[in-house]
Amino acid sequence: MPVIAIVGAGPGLGIQIAHAFGRKGFAVAMVARNAAKLDALVAELHDKGIDAAGFVGDINKPDTITEAFAAIKQRYGKVDVLEYSPADPTLHAVGVLDVDPGTLQPQIDFYIGGALHTVRQVAADMIAAKSGTILITTGGGSITPVPALANINIAAAGLRNWTLNLHNELKPHNIYVAHIAISAWIGAGHPGAAPDVIAACYPELYETRAEPELHYVALDK
Template identity: 80%
Template sequence: MPVIAIVGAGPGLGIQIAHAFGAKGFKVALVARNAGKLDALVAELHAEGIEAAGFTGDIGKPETVAEAFTRIKERFGPVDVLEFSPADQALGATGVLEVTPETLQPQIDFYITGAIQAVKQVAPDMIAAKSGAILITTGGGSITPVPFLANINIAAAGLRNWTLNLHNELKPQGIYVAHIAISAWIGAGHPGAAPDVIARSYVELYETRAEPELHYIALGK
């Protein structure tokens, strides 16, 4: 059975991505900081007959991410699909005229450095196997920025750039890399913004591998 690792797993989009890939026969490895939250998510997946396990790891502490992926490989074997979609509301948003190095750097460390560290854990095995997929998620501001989220948008745009470069680098080696930008208030009532609906687009993107980028838009009522 193939393995998907979801970094930044939570009760919204993350668990629905787990359900969507689990329904396709994937074993699911969930990575997040909170062990209690992971236990609840794993129990939900087990109730649906999906083989899953949680692994604690903090994006802000690279050594814990490396340790989590070592445990994933010991439990499930090499990762076939990496999905990266963490969020940290505590970092805070800064408007475009108020951005400072002090408000920007934590966003860069969290999103860009975090993704780089996560990808480093799976890329060698994927390159050796000449197969695999890496799906990197950001907010829609990585493509269409909004002024009041300026510091987040800068980091997200940088992550998008790196992801698209990674796509160009790894595609000849049989590895699919895609960036997903979500312009949606997830779970806020719009039918297209329901987490399970968005999650299905991840599976479709993985299966078709048609494009290196998806801008998922669902903003209206």
């Protein structure tokens, strides 16, 4: 059974990505900070007959991510698909004229630093197997910046750049890497911004391996 690890799993997009891959026959390893919330997500997947388990890990604490992936590997073996989409609402956005090192560095540490460490947990096994998929999600500001979210946009744009470089580096090893930028207020009422609608794009990317980037836009009323 193939395995997807979802880092930053939550009750919105994360659980819908889990359902989308679970319906394709994947076992789902969900990584997040809160054990109680993970238990609820896993129970929802079990109710649908999907093999799933939760693993506590905090992007801000790299050792916990290492431990979570060691536990995933012990339970399921090699991770076939990694999806990375953590968010931290305590990291406040600032406008473009207010960005300074103090407001920018935490965003870089969280989004970019977290991705660097997380991908290292699966890359070596994927290279050895000559197979695997890595899907990195950011907000649409990584492509179309929003002045009020300037510090987040800088970190997201850096993560986008690294992901596209990773695509080029790992493609010769038959590993597919893609960046997904989401320009949508997820779950805010626009039909195209419903979490399950967006989530459907993820297994499609996995199956088609068509492009290294998808900009998903659902902003028009």
